[in-house]
Amino acid sequence: MAARNTARKRAFQILFEGDQRGVDVLTVLADWIRLSREDTRQPPVSEYTMQLVEGYAEHAKRIDELIAQYSVGWTLDRMPVVDRNILRLGAHELIWADETPDAVVLDEMVQLAKEFSTDESPSFVNGLLGRLKDLKPSLRRDEA
Numbered sequence: 711m712a713a714r715n716t717a718r719k720r721a722f723q724i725l726f727e728g729d730q731r732g733v734d735v736l737t738v739l740a741d742w743i744r745l746s747r748e749d750t751r752q753p754p755v756s757e758y759t760m761q762l763v764e765g766y767a768e769h770a771k772r773i774d775e776l777i778a779q780y781s782v783g784w785t786l787d788r789m790p791v792v793d794r795n796i797l798r799l800g801a802h803e804l805i806w807a808d809e810t811p812d813a814v815v816l817d818e819m820v821q822l823a824k825e826f827s828t829d830e831s832p833s834f835v836n837g838l839l840g841r842l843k844d845l846k847p848s849l850r851r852d853e854a
Contacts, residue, residue: 713758714818718759718762718803721766721799722799725766729791729794735763736764739759739763742755761807762803762807766799769806773798776801776805777789777794780842781838792823792826792831793823796819796822796823797838799819800839803815804842804846805846812846816839816840819839820832822835
């Protein structure tokens with residue numbers, strides 16, 4: 711499971727970089743892949759990292775709508791950039807990537823929030839993703 715943990719962390723970093731630079735995440739992903747092939751000091755980009763980033767990119771608009779709709783007291787643009795991108799990654803994996811149990815996704819995203827964000831962020835991330843988890847069946851129906 712350490713490989714999946716690392717893959718999630720790298721996917722988060724790619725989403726974060728894209729957000730900070732105002733660049734599409736698929737462009738950032740391509741840059742990371744190219745750099746890892748050109749420079750042996752750069753770690754390779756795993757297949758699961760690619761799946762997470764590409765999956766997020768496919769559903770990005772809907773994911774941002776859901777985060778905006780269910781985050782109480784926060785607009786997407788005022789949300790801390792770290793939290794916003796952890797939520798984006800978590801929402802994608804929770805709703806559209808069925809191979810990982812929901813509890814694992816929630817725990818992994820809370821761990822990312824603990825590592826990279828504020829003291830309040832883990833509970834915020836857990837609460838919002840927990841709400842999306844509860845609504846998951848209807849959210850999938852809404853998109854069909």
